[in-house]
Amino acid sequence: PRRKNLSVDEYVTGVLKGNRPILARTITLIESQAPRHREVAARVLHRLLPHAGKSLRIGISGVPGAGKSTFIETFGLQLIQNGHRVAVLAVDPSSSVTKGSILGDKTRMEKLSRDDHAFIRPSPSGGTLGGVASKTRESITVCEAAGYDVILVETVGVGQSEITVRSMVDFFLLLQISGAGDELQGIKKGVIEIADAVVINKADGDNVQKAEMTRNQFETAIHYLKPVTRGWNCRVLTCSALTGSGIPDIRRMIWDFKEQTTQTGIFQQRRKEQAVNWFFSMIDERMRAWFYDHPEIRDNINTLKEKITSGTLLPTTGAEQVMEGFLEKIFPKK
Ligand code: GDP
Structure with missing residues (x-):
């Protein structure tokens, strides 16, 4: 059944009240290609903008199977326990090419998606990576206006999408696994150069030692890299998204990052640069x-x-x- 169109006021008030169905509809409006929707969307965004900007934006990347959804579920639930409200957005480059999606076609983050303090949105479909990215940037604005104070932007480690996500987040976390026989793959691809942290996931059971070895390899490798964020040296940690071990350290690290870079002004500076680049x-x-x-x-x-x-x-x-x-x-x- 066709739903009645909402007015600009209804969108704005709904989002500001944190009404999730209206938040979802606002993002659908933003993602629409129809010119008349674009016009309404622009007015809604304009009204929401003064209420946005107060979240911590975290990019999370890793190859399929690295454990991104598992990690986001565990990490997200911990954040909620710590009093945060968490929105999960995605930039999926595959959806524009294959019309299917690497990220969104399985049942993911079941507990998190049922939590009242979380909002999960799959990647906008269709369009170029640039198009998908600009919709995601606008969705960040809307989620912030709806009161989400942590925005997780997920992407698959394919081609250009990581650079795109880097350009819209404050902190960029690269999820890796050990034992793939190609530990330093990320370094070769240059992805690690844009990471504020590399996290070796699946450090549990028989895998703990191997994960530690991988961690050391990364430590050595990043030693020679120029930090992507001035004043912050890329950290390498291990965790298990499955058991939750190591996750609190990751949370503390990211909030340390925020505190340090805010004190030095680098945090604000990057936001300004990102706005200009956008x-x-x-x-x-x-x-x-x-x-x-x-x-x-x-x-x-x-x-x-x-x-x-x-x-x-x-x-x-x-x-x-x-x-x-x-x-x-x-x-x-x-
Ligand atoms: P994604 O493709 O990066 O989103 O990866 P998923 O989160 O779907 O995880 C891929 C597979 O790895 C699933 O079978 C998960 O259960 C498993 N997995 C994810 N994190 C961990 C972990 O920390 N430890 C172990 N042992 N398995 C994990």
């Missing part, structure tokens, strides 16, 4: 969409594309022609 990536995105959707430009591009395919036009010359035609439109020479 601004620029929105301009990039809108420019591209406008440019490639413009009928004349599209026709021109299609014509030139054929010439390039048939080998009668050099790609650089073609690009030059497209740009000249475009610039001549906006800034006609007298």
Whole structure:
């Protein structure tokens, strides 16, 4: 059945009251591609913005099977025990490519999702990584306005999505497991360079010693890396998301991080930089969409594309022609 549309006021009041069904609908509104929804969403966001910004935003990444959902469930429940309200968002690059999702298609975080102090939202589907990311940024704003003071942003360790998540969180945690025979995989991929902490998960049972060895390897490796957050050296810890051991240390570490970086002003500084970067990536995105959707430009591009395919036009010359035609439109020479 079609639900009645809410007014801007109803969205705003509902979110500010922490009404979860309305929070969910607000995020659905934000994720909608329809122009009329975009307009309402923009007004809602504008009203919510003054109420946002007060959470701690934590990015969590790791390959499938590293234990992200298990970790988020255990960690999230502990945070709630400590008086926090936890929102879990996801940036899933697979959903745009395969139309399926690596993150969202199993029953995940069952206890956490039933808890009144938690809100779990799967990754927006469809669109480019940039599109998914901008929706997630807006969802962070909405969750904060709804009173969630810890936002966990989960992503799979695939390609660009980790860098994207890094650009919207205060603290970035990389979840690893030992015994995969390729312990330093993350280092090779450069992902560890953007981590504030590496956590070796599944340090339980027979695996404790192996996890400790992996921890040492990472310790040695990160020694040579430049910290991603000024004044904070990447920490390496072990934990078991299954038993909960090591999780309180992780929580303390992250809150230490917040305290230290807030004192030095680095925390606030990064938030400002992130806002500016978000601004620029929105301009990039809108420019591209406008440019490639413009009928004349599209026709021109299609014509030139054929010439390039048939080998009668050099790609650089073609690009030059497209740009000249475009610039001549906006800034006609007298
Ligand atoms: P994700 O794909 O990264 O979200 O990983 P999951 O949380 O779904 O975990 C993958 C598998 O590892 C599941 O079978 C979990 O039960 C298991 N697992 C997760 N954390 C731990 C842990 O700390 N110890 C052990 N022994 N198993 C774990």
